[in-house]
Amino acid sequence: VRHLWFEDILLPGGWASGVEVGIANGRIASVAERPMEAGAERYAVGLPGLCNVHSHAFQRGMAGLSERRGLDAAASADDFWSWRDVMYRFLDHLTPDDIEAVAAQAFIEMLESGFTRVGEFHYLHNDTDGLRYSDPAETAVRIAAAAAATGIGLTLLPVFYAHSNFGGAPPLAGQRRFLSTVDNYAALWEASRAALQGDATIGIAPHSLRAVTPDQLASLLPLCLEGPIHIHAAEQVKEVAASVAFSGARPVEWLLDNAEVDRRWCIVHATHLSNAECDAMAASGAVAGLCPVTEANLGDGIFPAARYLAAQGAIGIGTDSNILIDAPAELRAAEYAQRLQHRSRNLLAGSDRLSVGGRLFTAAQAGGAQALGAEAAISVGASADIVTLDVNHISLTGRRGDLLLDSWIFAGRAGCVQDVWRHGRKVVIGGKHRIADAAAAQFRTTLRRLISL
Numbered sequence: 417v418r419h420l421w422f423e424d425i426l427l428p429g430g431w432a433s434g435v436e437v438g439i440a441n442g443r444i445a446s447v448a449e450r451p452m453e454a455g456a457e458r459y460a461v462g463l464p465g466l467c468n469v470h471s472h473a474f475q476r477g478m479a480g481l482s483e484r485r486g487l488d489a490a491a492s493a494d495d496f497w498s499w500r501d502v503m504y505r506f507l508d509h510l511t512p513d514d515i516e517a518v519a520a521q522a523f524i525e526m527l528e529s530g531f532t533r534v535g536e537f538h539y540l541h542n543d544t545d546g547l548r549y550s551d552p553a554e555t556a557v558r559i560a561a562a563a564a565a566t567g568i569g570l571t572l573l574p575v576f577y578a579h580s581n582f583g584g585a586p587p588l589a590g591q592r593r594f595l596s597t598v599d600n601y602a603a604l605w606e607a608s609r610a611a612l613q614g615d616a617t618i619g620i621a622p623h624s625l626r627a628v629t630p631d632q633l634a635s636l637l638p639l640c641l642e643g644p645i646h647i648h649a650a651e652q653v654k655e656v657a658a659s660v661a662f663s664g665a666r667p668v669e670w671l672l673d674n675a676e677v678d679r680r681w682c683i684v685h686a687t688h689l690s691n692a693e694c695d696a697m698a699a700s701g702a703v704a705g706l707c708p709v710t711e712a713n714l715g716d717g718i719f720p721a722a723r724y725l726a727a728q729g730a731i732g733i734g735t736d737s738n739i740l741i742d743a744p745a746e747l748r749a750a751e752y753a754q755r756l757q758h759r760s761r762n763l764l765a766g767s768d769r770l771s772v773g774g775r776l777f778t779a780a781q782a783g784g785a786q787a788l789g790a791e792a793a794i795s796v797g798a799s800a801d802i803v804t805l806d807v808n809h810i811s812l813t814g815r816r817g818d819l820l821l822d823s824w825i826f827a828g829r830a831g832c833v834q835d836v837w838r839h840g841r842k843v844v845i846g847g848k849h850r851i852a853d854a855a856a857a858q859f860r861t862t863l864r865r866l867i868s869l
């Protein structure tokens with residue numbers, strides 16, 4: 417057993433001071449307020465690691481490549497759909513080795529920013545011709561290997577994807593690497609489960625109501641009787657209109673009426689909600705998987721976070737496209753979108769918790785753990801996933817408690833995260849991951865090749 421001692425630490429019941437955390441076999445064996453004993457490692461501030469509920473790791477490789485007007489000559493405007501065409505072209509060349517190198521870099525950046533577990537919404541299953549690899553879980557094996565090498569907790573969400581739009585529309589050429597049938601998906605899901613290492617877990621992910629028909633959705637869910645269920649919904653206005661044209665219902669409305677949406681579900685984005693959908697989704701117990709940085713980057717729209725949180729809705733945060741992997745930036749963007757929309761401030765503070773940072777961090781931590789089927793809190797029996805902040809950092813000087821979270825989220829320059837413990841192992845030391853240099857070298861090799869093509 418090794419002992420960490422914290423001057424201040426955020427426990428499930430709130431901030432506590434002078435706390436010793438015992439770690440054994442990767443898990444938290446004890447949490448006790450007591451004076452520091454000889455042999456303990458001393459830290460100023462400890463936080464539970466955040467769960468990144470929604471990532472497409474490979475997209476880290478195209479970050480920054482689609483910020484120019486008119487990349488897609490066929491599109492009438494630069495929007496989500498023209499971005500998606502750039503992504504499809506990027507996929508023409510990505511090999512399993514590339515996927516592993518890009519994922520490792522993405523996972524290192526997640527750990528360095530305070531995420532200790534990732535929900536990898538993994539849909540890149542097929543080779544560049546659209547055929548299954550000889551091992552149907554070839555790319556899932558690469559994701560699991562990158563997670564094991566970097567130490568990040570993994571909740572793998574193998575995606576089922578079959579159509580280009582509502583009503584079972586045939587897939588587009590650019591979607592060939594994603595496609596499954598209900599029959600061959602079962603084999604892929606089983607092979608993906610077999611690829612998991614350590615404390616990695618698995619859920620299931622019907623891609624969206626665009627890509628999956630109602631019949632397919634009903635056939636898929638029994639494959640995974642426990643573990644999280646993730647789906648994209650209502651990210652785009654065009655998608656909402658297509659849903660209404662197809663079924664008469666908006667996407668989230670349709671899910672709430674036709675699927676047994678409960679605490680196992682994470683509805684990713686859920687950007688465009690009517691007030692009735694917003695309140696019903698909050699009451700369902702499902703987690704809203706918010707990806708505010710990506711949603712801003714893609715011009716998706718603004719999730720009604722103030723109303724949803726007031727209705728006690730659960731949220732998690734995700735880095736989605738991985739355009740910029742930064743946990744505090746996601747929380748900041750969630751609040752800033754509300755400020756810009758409502759021309760007011762501190763909209764996501766609670767009535768009982770007045771600090772926006774404290775409220776958002778705590779909500780995203782609890783909801784994120786729920787969405788990834790994890791017990792990511794600093795409590796006995798949970799995985800020892802702990803983030804420490806550098807209180808000597810210029811942005812954090814003199815702060816304690818929720819003021820520290822507010823300052824990290826809204827005013828923290830790079831370098832606030834000090835050390836990160838993941839499953840009882842210190843993987844980030846002084847802000848830098850143990851294998852950051854080696855992983856970056858591989859990532860550079862991969863990116864130089866892909867960009868030169």
Ligand SMILES: [Zn+2]
Pocket residue numbers: 470472537648684736737
């Ligand atoms: Zn996504």
